[in-house]
Structures are given as C-alpha cells and as structure tokens.
Amino acid sequence: MEQIVAPPSPPVAPSKDAPQVSWRDLREWIALIERNGELQRIGNPVDADEELAAITYMATRGETAPALLFENLTGDRSGSKVLANMLGSSKERYALAVGLDPDLSIAEMIAESRTIMNRKIAPVRIPKSKAPVNEVVLRGDDIDLTAFPAPKFWPGDGGRYIGTGDITLTASPDTGRINVGCYRQMLHGPRRVGLYCSPGKHGGLDRDAWWKRGEPCEVVAAYGVDPVLFMLAAQVFGSKESEFDVAGGMMGRGIELTEAEFVSLPIPANAELVIEGVLHQGDVAMEGPLGEFTGYYGRERGPQPVIEVKAVHHRKSPILTAALMAKYPSCEIGAYYAIMRSARILDDLERIGVPGVVGAYGHPAAASGWGIVVVSMEQQYAGHAAQVLALTAQCPAAAYYTKWIIAVDEDVDPTDWNEVMWALSTRCHPSEDIDILKKTWSTGLDPSQFEMERRPYGSKALIDACKPHRHLKSFPATTLLRREVYDRVSERWAELGFSGEPPRLTKFHE
Numbered sequence: 217m218e219q220i221v222a223p224p225s226p227p228v229a230p231s232k233d234a235p236q237v238s239w240r241d242l243r244e245w246i247a248l249i250e251r252n253g254e255l256q257r258i259g260n261p262v263d264a265d266e267e268l269a270a271i272t273y274m275a276t277r278g279e280t281a282p283a284l285l286f287e288n289l290t291g292d293r294s295g296s297k298v299l300a301n302m303l304g305s306s307k308e309r310y311a312l313a314v315g316l317d318p319d320l321s322i323a324e325m326i327a328e329s330r331t332i333m334n335r336k337i338a339p340v341r342i343p344k345s346k347a348p349v350n351e352v353v354l355r356g357d358d359i360d361l362t363a364f365p366a367p368k369f370w371p372g373d374g375g376r377y378i379g380t381g382d383i384t385l386t387a388s389p390d391t392g393r394i395n396v397g398c399y400r401q402m403l404h405g406p407r408r409v410g411l412y413c414s415p416g417k418h419g420g421l422d423r424d425a426w427w428k429r430g431e432p433c434e435v436v437a438a439y440g441v442d443p444v445l446f447m448l449a450a451q452v453f454g455s456k457e458s459e460f461d462v463a464g465g466m467m468g469r470g471i472e473l474t475e476a477e478f479v480s481l482p483i484p485a486n487a488e489l490v491i492e493g494v495l496h497q498g499d500v501a502m503e504g505p506l507g508e509f510t511g512y513y514g515r516e517r518g519p520q521p522v523i524e525v526k527a528v529h530h531r532k533s534p535i536l537t538a539a540l541m542a543k544y545p546s547c548e549i550g551a552y553y554a555i556m557r558s559a560r561i562l563d564d565l566e567r568i569g570v571p572g573v574v575g576a577y578g579h580p581a582a583a584s585g586w587g588i589v590v591v592s593m594e595q596q597y598a599g600h601a602a603q604v605l606a607l608t609a610q611c612p613a614a615a616y617y618t619k620w621i622i623a624v625d626e627d628v629d630p631t632d633w634n635e636v637m638w639a640l641s642t643r644c645h646p647s648e649d650i651d652i653l654k655k656t657w658s659t660g661l662d663p664s665q666f667e668m669e670r671r672p673y674g675s676k677a678l679i680d681a682c683k684p685h686r687h688l689k690s691f692p693a694t695t696l697l698r699r700e701v702y703d704r705v706s707e708r709w710a711e712l713g714f715s716g717e718p719p720r721l722t723k724f725h726e
C-alpha cells in the first residue's frame with residue numbers, strides 16, 4: 217500500500233500574516249498535522265462496518281484526540297485509507313488547515329477567522345492531465361463504488377455512507393453559480409449513490425430548479441477532500457455565493473478545478489475520489505437514518521433521490537474522509553464549527569451596527585455549537601443587554617437552532633465556560649433576566665419537541681447574565697488582584713517553584 221511520506225521538518229507554526237496555507241492537498245495537510253503530533257495511523261485491520269466508527273468514538277472521548285488514519289480496512293478492494301476525526305474538537309488542526317498559529321486562544325482564532333473568511337479568491341482551472349485526481353478514471357460498467365470502504369457508523373444507521381466528510385457540487389441553472397455543500401451520501405450499489413438534501417439546502421434548490429425545467433440535475437461529489445473544502449461545504453453562505461471563493465480566500469489561493477468527463481460541472485483537481493453523475497426526477501431509493509451531530513438518529517428512513525454515477529476519478533490508494541456525527545467531543549464538527557460560526561455571528565452583529573459587543577462563542581459541546589451562544593458586551597445604556605440578546609438570537613449566523621443566548625459583561629470570557637457559569641450564578645436573577653422567544657427557526661433534528669411536526673418551530677431563552685444595568689454603580693466590586701502585586705509574583709513565578717508561564721490576567725483592582 218502506498219505510504220504518505222512526511223518529510224522531516226520542525227513543527228509548523230505559520231505566521232499570522234502568511235497569506236497562503238503551506239499545504240496543497242489532503243496528503244500534504246496530513247503530513248503537516250503528523251509533524252505536529254496530530255495524527256495517529258492505525259495499521260491493524262479494521263472493519264468499516266461499525267468498527268471504524270467505534271474506534272473513532274472511543275478515541276475521541278477526550279478533547280485532544282488526534283486525527284485517525286485507518287490504513288487497513290477489512291474487505292477493501294480499492295487500496296483506500298480512511299481519515300476520521302480530521303478536525304474534530306481540535307482548534308490546533310483547524311489552525312493548521314487555515315494557516316493560523318495553533319497556539320492562539322479560541323477568542324484569538326475567532327478574531328483571525330473573521331479576517332480570512334472575508335477574503336474571496338476565485339477558483340483556478342488546471343488541465344485534466346495535471347490533475348492528481350485523474351490518476352485513475354473509470355466510466356460506465358468499469359465503475360464499482362462497492363469496492364471502496366464506505367463506513368456504516370452507528371448500529372441503527374440505514375446503510376453504508378460513502379459520503380459524510382464529502383463535498384457536493386451543483387450549479388444553478390439560472391445563474392451558473394456553483395454550490396458546494398456537504399450532504400450525506402448512502403451507497404446503494406456499484407453506480408448508485410443516495411443524496412439527501414434537507415429542505416432549503418442549496419444543493420436541493422439547484423436540483424429542483426433543473427427538474428422544473430424538465431432536465432436532470434448534474435452532480436459532482438468528492439469523498440476525500442482537504443479540510444478547508446470540507447469545512448466550507450458544511451457552512452451556510454448566501455444562496456448566490458460560491459463556497460469555492462470563500463475556501464480560496466481562507467487558503468490564500470484559488471481552489472484548483474479541472475474539466476469533468478461527463479458533466480459540465482468542474483471537478484476538484486486535488487481530491488482523492490470524485491464521482492460525476494445525474495439526478496433524475498422520480499429516481500429515488502430508501503435512505504437513512506444516520507446518527508447525527510445531536511447524538512441521536514435523525515430523520516426517519518424515507519425515499520430520497522439517487523445519483524446515477526457516470527464517471528469516477530481517483531488517486532491511487534485514495535484517502536477517503538469520513539465524518540463521524542456524534543456527541544461532542546467525538547463529532548467531526550467540533551472546534552472549527554464553533555470558531556467559524558462565532559466569527560460569522562460577530563460579523564453579523566457588526567453589520568447590524570449594535571455597539572459594545574466584545575466577543576461571542578457558540579460552545580461546541582452544545583450540539584456542535586448550535587445549542588448555546590454566549591455574547592460578551594460592554595453595557596453602555598439601559599436596555600443595551602436586551603438589545604444585544606435579541607439581535608444575537610435572530611442574526612442570520614445564530615438564528616437556526618440556537619436555544620440559549622447568554623449575555624455577559626466584557627470582563628467575562630465567553631469562550632471560558634467556568635467564567636460563564638460564574639456570571640450566570642452571580643449576575644443573573646432568573647425571574648428578572650430570562651425572556652423567551654417563541655416560534656423561532658429550528659430543525660427536525662432537535663428531539664426535544666414532540667410531535668415531529670412541531671419541531672421546525674423552536675424557542676429561545678435570552679439570558680441576561682450581565683450585572684444589572686440599573687445597579688451598575690452599586691454592584692459589588694469583583695475580587696481582583698492589585699496590578700503591582702501580580703507583576704511582583706509573576707517575576708518570581710519560577711523561583712517560587714512553578715513551571716510554565718504565570719496565568720495571564722487582564723483585569724486588576726482599581
């Protein structure tokens with residue numbers, strides 16, 4: 217089996233100003249994380265049927281688990297490897313993917329992410345002959361996707377999912393905009409792959425627009441992709457935006473695409489395994505369920521469209537990316553999702569123009585960053601906290617799902633749950649400080665409401681855990697160290713027998 221050769225070099229800590237990430241494709245990124253001690257290779261035989269997911273789940277019950285490269289899959293007929301926990305709950309691997317310093321704090325990464333997510337760089341085209349994904353090209357009856365190790369994750373899953381850590385390309389027939397979404401794909405047969413888009417997702421809207429014209433919808437899907445394409449495919453952008461441009465901006469260079477064999481869509485040139493195909497109206501097969509990011513099974517089994525596969529491209533010994541959906545910290549959408557969503561919430565609040573917002577964080581343990589958003593702010597006028605709470609709750613980046621929106625003062629770090637609990641327990645008076653919004657934007661994936669039909673209508677608690685504005689002047693002083701004493705102790709930190717840096721404190725007794 218082909219080996220990924222990791223050239224020996226010191227751990228990489230890319231400069232904050234580096235405009236371009238240091239890796240070119242998934243293989244180079246794997247080599248980078250391996251040099252940084254963030255990869256575990258598993259060479260023992262592992263069954264893709266529940267065992268791969270079981271190992272991934274068990275290995276990721278702590279927050280510092282490495283990415284897992286399964287190199288030997290039982291029954292595999294394709295020479296593939298499977299990468300799981302690619303990003304997971306690791307802020308370090310997120311940083312290595314987007315060219316940030318892995319030692320930055322979460323709050324610093326959120327701030328840096330706002331900058332790089334707002335850059336846009338269009339994709340570039342490279343010739344077919346230069347595209348690594350064209351090492352092997354198959355058409356027609358030569359195609360057999362059942363040769364690849366498609367995992368079944370959870371015991372109650374409805375089948376083997378070749379696509380979880382995937383990207384799926386569709387085009388709008390009206391504007392030509394290419395959408396990149398991450399939608400699950402269950403393997404039905406050698407040339408048949410299910411594609412589930414929940415209502416309103418851009419891939420599904422494109423599909424329906426083609427069908428409305430009486431034409432089949434062309435699709436390209438990639439099952440081994442670099443971490444930036446994967447992350448961007450799983451983020452919501454405007455329906456007219458192409459995720460490719462944002463991915464290019466984050467990487468500091470255009471995503472490389474090349475011409476396909478059958479469809480008019482392009483294919484990602486550096487992917488590991490790509491399929492081209494079409495969705496015909498009326499061609500459906502039973503699909504689902506799949507264990508979800510909530511920690512429960514999602515939508516019931518039902519008929520969903522099927523991709524008729526027309527061509528397959530892959531690198532030799534391709535590395536497939538598999539995304540386990542599970543409770544934190546075992547969920548693939550852990551650290552990166554929380555950081556990117558928080559960056560976008562702050563962008564939204566800035567665009568709206570509300571003053572005084574200092575930070576925000578959607579904690580990943582709250583259903584992968586969907587359940588809770590903490591916003592920190594400097595209270596400037598009566599009613600300010602209530603305004604920030606309501607705007608945060610309903611801004612585009614936070615409105616979906618989020619149930620608990622908590623406002624804290626600027627001296628509380630929203631990324632530090634210990635500090636948030638302190639604020640909730642000392643500055644919040646439940647009978648005064650909690651408001652409820654009803655009939656808000658939710659999802660069928662939230663199991664807390666019965667019956668199923670009620671689920672899309674959620675509710676949100678707005679929790680004011682700021683000091684009461686009415687009593688700001690007379691609110692008890694927080695116990696803080698005197699600056700000069702802190703400095704004196706810090707200087708003697710090592711001499712006192714402590715290792716490492718003294719804790720960083722920013723607020724002092726006045």
Ligand SMILES: Cc1cc2nc3c(=O)[nH]c(=O)nc-3n(C[C@H](O)[C@H](O)[C@H](O)COP(=O)(O)O)c2cc1C
Pocket residue numbers: 380381395396397398399400401412413414415416417418419449450451452453539541548549
């Ligand atoms: C591993 C994983 C699996 C996902 N599966 C689905 C899915 O099957 N269907 C779906 O509609 N969204 C799914 N999502 C969420 C979409 O990727 C996300 O909503 C994204 O914004 C879709 O792109 P779009 O906004 O361009 O439609 C999944 C996300 C991840 C990370």
Ligand SMILES: [Mn+2]
Pocket residue numbers: 395396397418452453454455457459
């Ligand atoms: Mn989109």
